[in-house]
Amino acid sequence: MGWLEASNWQLHVSLIVLLSMHMKAASLFSMLIKSTGELSPVSRESNGESTVPAPTQKPMWCRCNRHCRADSVNSTCRTDGYCFTTVEDEESGGHTIASGCLHFEGLDIQCRDMLIIHERRTLSIACCRDKDFCNENLHPALPSLRNSDCVEGDIGHRALLISVIVCNILLVLLIIFWYFRHKRQATRPHYCIGVEQDETYFAPGETLKDSTQWSQSTGSGSSFPMVEITIARQIEMVKQTGKGRYGEVWMGKWREEKVAVKVFFATEEASWLKETEIYETVLLRHENILGFIAADIKCTGTLTELYLITDYHEHGSLYDYLKSTPLDPKAMLNLAYSSASGLCHLHMEIFGTQVKPAIAHRDLKSKNILVKKDGTCCIADLGLAVKWFSDKNGVDVPPKKLVGTKRYMAPEVLDKRLNRNHFQSYLMADMYSFGLILWEVARRCVSEGIVDKYQLPYHDLLPTDPSCKDMWEIVCRKKLRPALPSRWRSDECLRQMEKLMTECWAHDPASRLTALRVKKTLAKMMESRDITI
Structure with missing residues (x-):
């Protein structure tokens, strides 16, 4: 490791400055001690006392x-x-x-x-x-002035002595920090061999996707180590594809490979940290959960940008895809099954040599599910998600109860009767939202040559931007749900989808289906139609 290695040069400069301060303080202290030894207790002729004849x-x-x-x-x-x-x-x-x-x-x-x-x-x-x-x-x-001079001299000595002691302590702490940092980096495996320092080593023909698949095979929640360290510096922003309450989403390029970059506002650092923490969860990686690549902070002058880099899917969100694309039964079941599969993996706690906690999404909607090139889905936007470990038997949830998108909020969330200490409550609130997503997907399925125009849930009952009071009136007091088209009853596939969604959005959380039950039901529906899962 070079003395002025790029990752440590700030540390070395600080060390040199502290050594310089320490030497200068010691020199001043020595000079002051010598000078005080030469001073007489009182000044002589300067104090106005005449010489004695x-x-x-x-x-x-x-x-x-x-x-x-x-x-x-x-x-x-x-x-x-x-x-x-x-x-x-x-x-x-x-x-x-x-x-x-x-x-x-x-x-x-x-x-x-x-x-x-x-x-x-x-x-x-x-x-x-x-x-x-x-x-x-x-x-x-x-001689009053003499006393004050002595006091001031004592204070000066003490101040200088304290400054020397503080410099010594800081110097020792810095040396200890540098030692352990150097030791940790020396023991870390090196993936970058024979290439420039700012470059990441990949085997010939290997892509960023290949490296993240390698990470998946190891069971790690995060991506290829050297990718996470260097990729953010090499991304070229191409175009903005979306904007939300936390920031913007861009399509970027890394070595001609497309990636998605979620840029958080500087004021949303807590959201960025939270989502990064969730994506780095051990064993989270799954084909139906958005692939995480790296998180980074980029400073450009006075502007600080918080990056979350993930796989890029050109079809965009399920919301955008449904608006422009009518579906046949096979496409509908592919979208529904893959979404349920991702949600099931998220909700599931996995035990073994490594433990994956159960995770509740808390903001499921069609805009937070992405459509992949093969017509399947992956769950995204985990900024509001919460973890639960059964051995700790606790949920780390902020005090605010009303989180998520109002249109997709479960009845128990709207009327504030969600049991915050029971993790199953959060999973069942997710299932209510998933029932609305199944309704959005089923509406775009063609049957008898008819397909409905895409609409948001409760489009005919609520304004474009409903308030919590509006939602509570419709969902809790009147207990209404999205209208079910009559044509669904004449199609076996849509009739089964109707039964599935109504069991997901039941008013009583205990009556709702689990993500695993929905996944298994959809798998049977696909098998009955000879659709390969």
């Missing part, structure tokens, strides 16, 4: 207090130097005034500097030699 040798009398010598009499002393008065610290925390005599020898230093006298700290000293007892009138001032 050379004294004469004539003895004089001084007052003494707390600094009286053994030969002192009546608090007086005699000296050939100076009389002095000092302000000193008390052990109790206060200040006291003291006075006495200074001998000529060494008095220049004593009168100019703050010294430790008799184990007391002298804060200020004033000297005189004008006359006998001249120190009676001396009043040395407390």
